[in-house]
Amino acid sequence: MRNANRRIVLRARPEGIAGPEHFAEEPVAVRAPGPGEVLLETLYVSVDPAMRVWISENPGYVQRIEPGEPMRGSGIARVVESNVAGLAPGDLVHARTGWQSHPTLPAEAVEKLPAGTTAPTDWLGVLGMTGLTAYFGMREIGLVRPADTVLVSGAAGGVGQIAGQVARIEAARVVGIAGGAEKCAWLVRELGYHAAIDYNGEPDLAAAIARECPGGIDVFYDNVGGAMLDAALANLKLRARVVICGRISQTASAELYGVRNMGQLIGKRARIEGFVVTDFQHRFAEGRAWLAARMADGSLRHRVHELAGLEQAPEGLAMLFRGGNTGKLVVRVAD
Amino acid sequence: MRNANRRIVLRARPEGIAGPEHFAEEPVAVRAPGPGEVLLETLYVSVDPAMRVWISENPGYVQRIEPGEPMRGSGIARVVESNVAGLAPGDLVHARTGWQSHPTLPAEAVEKLPAGTTAPTDWLGVLGMTGLTAYFGMREIGLVRPADTVLVSGAAGGVGQIAGQVARIEAARVVGIAGGAEKCAWLVRELGYHAAIDYNGEPDLAAAIARECPGGIDVFYDNVGGAMLDAALANLKLRARVVICGRISQTASAELYGVRNMGQLIGKRARIEGFVVTDFQHRFAEGRAWLAARMADGSLRHRVHELAGLEQAPEGLAMLFRGGNTGKLVVRVAD
Numbered sequence: 001m002r003n004a005n006r007r008i009v010l011r012a013r014p015e016g017i018a019g020p021e022h023f024a025e026e027p028v029a030v031r032a033p034g035p036g037e038v039l040l041e042t043l044y045v046s047v048d049p050a051m052r053v054w055i056s057e058n059p060g061y062v063q064r065i066e067p068g069e070p071m072r073g074s075g076i077a078r079v080v081e082s083n084v085a086g087l088a089p090g091d092l093v094h095a096r097t098g099w100q101s102h103p104t105l106p107a108e109a110v111e112k113l114p115a116g117t118t119a120p121t122d123w124l125g126v127l128g129m130t131g132l133t134a135y136f137g138m139r140e141i142g143l144v145r146p147a148d149t150v151l152v153s154g155a156a157g158g159v160g161q162i163a164g165q166v167a168r169i170e171a172a173r174v175v176g177i178a179g180g181a182e183k184c185a186w187l188v189r190e191l192g193y194h195a196a197i198d199y200n201g202e203p204d205l206a207a208a209i210a211r212e213c214p215g216g217i218d219v220f221y222d223n224v225g226g227a228m229l230d231a232a233l234a235n236l237k238l239r240a241r242v243v244i245c246g247r248i249s250q251t252a253s254a255e256l257y258g259v260r261n262m263g264q265l266i267g268k269r270a271r272i273e274g275f276v277v278t279d280f281q282h283r284f285a286e287g288r289a290w291l292a293a294r295m296a297d298g299s300l301r302h303r304v305h306e307l308a309g310l311e312q313a314p315e316g317l318a319m320l321f322r323g324g325n326t327g328k329l330v331v332r333v334a335d
Numbered sequence: 336m337r338n339a340n341r342r343i344v345l346r347a348r349p350e351g352i353a354g355p356e357h358f359a360e361e362p363v364a365v366r367a368p369g370p371g372e373v374l375l376e377t378l379y380v381s382v383d384p385a386m387r388v389w390i391s392e393n394p395g396y397v398q399r400i401e402p403g404e405p406m407r408g409s410g411i412a413r414v415v416e417s418n419v420a421g422l423a424p425g426d427l428v429h430a431r432t433g434w435q436s437h438p439t440l441p442a443e444a445v446e447k448l449p450a451g452t453t454a455p456t457d458w459l460g461v462l463g464m465t466g467l468t469a470y471f472g473m474r475e476i477g478l479v480r481p482a483d484t485v486l487v488s489g490a491a492g493g494v495g496q497i498a499g500q501v502a503r504i505e506a507a508r509v510v511g512i513a514g515g516a517e518k519c520a521w522l523v524r525e526l527g528y529h530a531a532i533d534y535n536g537e538p539d540l541a542a543a544i545a546r547e548c549p550g551g552i553d554v555f556y557d558n559v560g561g562a563m564l565d566a567a568l569a570n571l572k573l574r575a576r577v578v579i580c581g582r583i584s585q586t587a588s589a590e591l592y593g594v595r596n597m598g599q600l601i602g603k604r605a606r607i608e609g610f611v612v613t614d615f616q617h618r619f620a621e622g623r624a625w626l627a628a629r630m631a632d633g634s635l636r637h638r639v640h641e642l643a644g645l646e647q648a649p650e651g652l653a654m655l656f657r658g659g660n661t662g663k664l665v666v667r668v669a670d
Contacts (some may be wrong), residue, residue: 030565060598060602061601061602061603092475157457225597225598229597242596244600244601246601247598247601250597250598251598256595256596256598257593257595258592258593258594259593259595259597260591260592260593260594261591261592262560262564262579262582262585262594262607263395263560263582263585263586263591264395264609265607265608265609266579266581266609266610266611267395267396267609268396268398268609269608269609269610269611269614270608270609271606271607271608271609272597272600272606272607272608273600273604273605273606273607274599274600274601274602274603274604274606275601276601276602276604277606282450
């Protein structure tokens with residue numbers, strides 16, 4: 001086992017939802033670390049909607065993953081061998097493991113976890129890119145204010161579960177949209193969302209939003225795009241901010257949805273803005289400190305959806321686009 | 336004649352483009368001014384795309400005009416009788432005349448023109464709401480900066496002709512989109528646009544924009560909406576600002592165009608924002624001073640498209656939506 005690095009590589013570019021049929025397990029020999037490198041044993045890998053973009057024909061602003069290459073991404077790992085000062089065998093790290101069981105990485109791709117504060121998987125979710133995306137998107141792009149009415153789509157997903165709570169902690173009224181009664185009940189009972197809309201049960205989503213946000217929306221934090229964005233645009237308040245964080249309904253869609261309610265922006269003096277969390281890299285420590293403090297005082301809760309076995313990662317990616325996960329999706333690779 | 340106030344009233348709500356068939360001339364007796372009122376003789380009335388919104392079934396954020404009511408709007412007039420201190424017979428005023436030849440208005444609807452500085456119609460165009468819309472939209476929403484690449488749709492219209500020049504004066508590179516070779520030549524030769532795209536001659540508008548804005552767009556000042564907005568979204572630069580000023584392609588359209596390129600906003604960290612010029616009312620003096628100074632030094636040019644006779648106003652409104660005007664459209668009511 002020590003001699004094989006199990007890797008999940010792209011086999012064929014998907015059209016539509018990506019899943020097991022687009023990936024293959026392709027072990028390679030473990031590579032001994034050179035100077036400034038560490039050999040890791042991966043414990044968990046992250047599965048994120050953005051991965052579907054990276055493997056598409058035209059990913060736009062990010063580097064494309066080519067067939068034969070392993071999936072990129074974050075993971076939690078244990079140091080096996082180290083040629084890096086400050087990293088010793090046995091240390092737990094947050095690292096750019098990608099979907100690999102025994103990657104050998106340069107020091108800059110590895111960050112030692114603070115000792116024993118929180119579950120290691122939190123560094124992939126609430127304290128990782130996922131939580132930071134929610135924190136900076138809601139605060140810096142959404143400009144959430146006390147008493148705002150905030151709508152979050154994909155509210156039961158990794159980012160959504162945190163985004164709504166950031167708004168709630170900032171004293172906003174928060175409404176989530178999710179698929180299924182169970183997710184909706186969890187949003188309200190566990191995460192403190194003030195209301196939740198089950199899109200499966202709503203033939204007219206704009207009307208459902210109007211019902212749950214009677215005075216309109218100040219901030220729409222959108223992880224879904226498409227028809228959900230259109231329905232939210234029909235319910236904006238004056239000077240509303242729409243945060244385009246993701247568009248999971250469109251990412252794997254062959255035909256793009258056409259958004260018809262753009263005219264609302266004029267009279268409502270409203271704004272739609274996209275962002276990428278890495279633009280806030282210089283402020284990640286601030287974001288992590290804020291999130292960790294709210295976890296510590298009990299005001300910020302979250303769920304990790306765990307799959308077992310590296311080979312489950314492609315199926316996890318498909319789950320994201322079918323709404324199969326609740327909370328942040330990770331894959332356990334080793335104990 | 337002194338005894339009749341000629342008014343153009345709404346007869347029937349239009350579907351599609353509004354024109355003469357939706358209006359009627361309905362004279363009423365001139366009303367003598369009460370305390371705090373003036374009686375005016377209208378010289379010019381403004382014709383604006385927003386008027387099509389005001390007469391629609393559901394105008395959104397503005398008060399609807401009902402059948403039988405005269406069209407609202409700005410005009411230039413001469414005071415005939417006055418019960419207002421500071422306004423004397425013969426004074427030229429900028430007033431909320433609407434489409435009426437002899438309105439009687441309260442003092443707050445009337446503003447005396449500064450003596451002899453500029454053509455009276457300039458107070459409907461470049462120094463009126465039209466010019467102020469271009470000024471504040473380009474500067475405060477578009478946040479235009481030196482060396483920006485700026486694209487303006489409806490560039491030969493009342494607002495567009497000024498918006499592009501505001502950007503050019505701020506040292507941006509400015510590309511206009513207009514319908515017809517003549518308008519395009521005028522944009523470049525007279526107004527100093529760096530390039531112009533004739534949408535009539537471009538089957539692939541996104542490709543035409545890519546050709547004329549090779550590095551992409553920093554600011555898109557959009558008066559047209561619909562497919563033009565979509566084509567511009569395909570050509571955004573990092574941190575681009577899209578100013579939704581108007582959407583003349585959609586205002587009178589039965590079926591709304593669906594905008595497909597919203598996903599560009601994420602990777603480009605771009606923003607789409609609507610606005611209404613009256614939000615800047617407290618800064619109109621600043622805007623007018625800026626515009627007047629640039630007219631005086633010759634850097635800001637503009638064209639007024641004049642129709643003769645109040646009865647031409649409805650036809651003027653139709654012209655706006657057919658692209659029949661070049662520059663700011665006004666109707667001369669009296670000499």
